[in-house]
Amino acid sequence: MDDEFLENPKADYTPWRPDHANYPDGKGALYDQVRKAPLRDYGTDRQTLTAMYHSREFADLEWQRLWKTTWLIVGHVNDVPRENCFMKVDLGKESFLIVRGEGEELRGMYNVCQHRGTRLVTQDFGSTRKFVCPFHQWEFANDGRLTQVAKQETFRKAALCHDLDLPKIRVESWRGWIFINLDLEAAPLLDWIPEDFRSLFDAYDLEKMVRVVDKTQEWDINWKAAVEAFIEGYHVEAVHPQLNPYFDSYHNQHDLYDNGFARSIFPFMIPMPTRKAYARTELSEEAKLFMREAGLGEDEFPATDSEARAKVLEGKRRNQGRIGMDYSRFTDEQLVDDWNVGIFPCCSWNLHPEGLLVQRWWPHAKDPGKMVYYYQVYAMPGMKEMPTYMGVPPGFDTSGRKVLARFSCEKGDLEPLGSVLSQDAVFLPRLQQGIESDGFRGAVYSEQEVRLRQMQDEIFKKLKIDPASWRPKD
Numbered sequence: 001m002d003d004e005f006l007e008n009p010k011a012d013y014t015p016w017r018p019d020h021a022n023y024p025d026g027k028g029a030l031y032d033q034v035r036k037a038p039l040r041d042y043g044t045d046r047q048t049l050t051a052m053y054h055s056r057e058f059a060d061l062e063w064q065r066l067w068k069t070t071w072l073i074v075g076h077v078n079d080v081p082r083e084n085c086f087m088k089v090d091l092g093k094e095s096f097l098i099v100r101g102e103g104e105e106l107r108g109m110y111n112v113c114q115h116r117g118t119r120l121v122t123q124d125f126g127s128t129r130k131f132v133c134p135f136h137q138w139e140f141a142n143d144g145r146l147t148q149v150a151k152q153e154t155f156r157k158a159a160l161c162h163d164l165d166l167p168k169i170r171v172e173s174w175r176g177w178i179f180i181n182l183d184l185e186a187a188p189l190l191d192w193i194p195e196d197f198r199s200l201f202d203a204y205d206l207e208k209m210v211r212v213v214d215k216t217q218e219w220d221i222n223w224k225a226a227v228e229a230f231i232e233g234y235h236v237e238a239v240h241p242q243l244n245p246y247f248d249s250y251h252n253q254h255d256l257y258d259n260g261f262a263r264s265i266f267p268f269m270i271p272m273p274t275r276k277a278y279a280r281t282e283l284s285e286e287a288k289l290f291m292r293e294a295g296l297g298e299d300e301f302p303a304t305d306s307e308a309r310a311k312v313l314e315g316k317r318r319n320q321g322r323i324g325m326d327y328s329r330f331t332d333e334q335l336v337d338d339w340n341v342g343i344f345p346c347c348s349w350n351l352h353p354e355g356l357l358v359q360r361w362w363p364h365a366k367d368p369g370k371m372v373y374y375y376q377v378y379a380m381p382g383m384k385e386m387p388t389y390m391g392v393p394p395g396f397d398t399s400g401r402k403v404l405a406r407f408s409c410e411k412g413d414l415e416p417l418g419s420v421l422s423q424d425a426v427f428l429p430r431l432q433q434g435i436e437s438d439g440f441r442g443a444v445y446s447e448q449e450v451r452l453r454q455m456q457d458e459i460f461k462k463l464k465i466d467p468a469s470w471r472p473k474d
């Protein structure tokens with residue numbers, strides 16, 4: 001490392017910022033100048049609480065003080081489109097049912113029979129007026145009330161005088177997206193999602209989106225280490241080299257908001273600085289993919305990657321009707337770039353006018369070194385094509401008439417994940433193994449990884465611990 005750099009590392013804090021010299025308009029402006037959030041300084045400390053990625057005690061504390069008290073995004077009202085529709089939400093050792101009532105009403109309850117504790121429902125989505133327990137056939141209305149006890153006369157009256165309805169959880173929605181909270185006393189959802197964060201979505205029809213892809217898989221990594229690999233672009237050049245011709249993971253804008261919410265903008269159709277020379281001489285296969293996606297014919301393709309961004313923009317706007325889209329209220333950056341939104345603690349959205357890629361990295365029921373990954377795509381109704389990288393199969397249905405089933409991928413099966421995610425899925429267990437080593441003394445972060453510090457800071461606040469001194473016994 002260069003000596004001058006190390007001599008006085010704490011001198012003037014000049015945060016890394018994308019200078020955007022690479023940006024084709026040459027303005028050197030930020031990608032979303034209007035809504036650029038003020039800079040936050042999370043310091044330079046080494047993160048020595050490495051046990052947070054594998055300790056059982058830490059995971060238990062997390063369960064009590066994070067998962068049980070925080071608003072968690074779990075789906076969209078269109079996942080329960082009509083009265084009596086329900087969805088099952090598994091979280092760690094728990095399972096819940098979200099039921100659509102009359103109109104906009106959403107109810108949340110534990111998925112646990114109050115007779116002897118059987119999980120009532122194993123199906124991810126469905127529609128029913130009542131839940132019947134498969135063990136002794138007790139019946140609960142879909143608002144959670146116990147309505148029938150089989151062979152009731154065999155119980156003494158007093159035995160059935162206890163509260164035997166399904167325990168409730170809180171459910172609220174914001175612009176069509178459903179959040180749950182296990183804390184019945186929690187402040188309302190909208191007190192939790194910051195207003196400046198919410199304003200990022202003004203141009204998008206979040207309420208209308210329909211689920212068109214839904215996959216899940218177990219990964220051998222702690223949920224936080226997995227989230228962290230998806231909120232920085234620093235690893236992209238090495239782990240996903242096929243993206244380098246059209247994805248500038250170096251010049252990116254990170255905006256941090258209260259309560260752990262964040263947004264990053266990663267430019268598409270701009271090569272990595274290290275690829276710039278090639279970009280002036282060739283048109284990569286990857287760029288051609290984006291041309292086709294923008295409805296351009298081969299005869300309209302430019303000669304080099306450096307002209308690709310302008311061409312894609314032109315094609316998208318000209319051909320918008322072809323895929324059933326109206327781009328008039330979106331900026332150029334919103335059309336081509338990847339706007340990566342972080343919904344604390346463990347959900348990210350890749351935001352596009354056509355729809356969203358939703359990813360969640362959820363805690364495992366028993367093992368802090370494992371997690372459950374959810375990959376979902378939500379499309380705008382009437383959309384005929386989605387951004388290719390999302391892997392939406394042709395002929396997808398946005399009518400909302402049929403509720404899509406969730407596909408559970410076999411552990412280790414990379415095929416359903418596509419090339420980029422496979423690279424992450426293969427790589428992450430290797431990260432977990434290293435993190436658990438006594439030889440790992442804790443992470444240091446670049447300013448490209450500032451969202452990791454922000455997320456951890458929020459978690460430590462929730463857990464009420466000081467990461468420099470708190471240590472678990474295991």
Ligand code: FES
Pocket residue numbers: 113114115116117118133134135136137138
């Ligand atoms: S455990 Fe559900 S009816 Fe017995």
Ligand SMILES: [Fe+2]
Pocket residue numbers: 229230235236239240420424
């Ligand atoms: Fe990655």
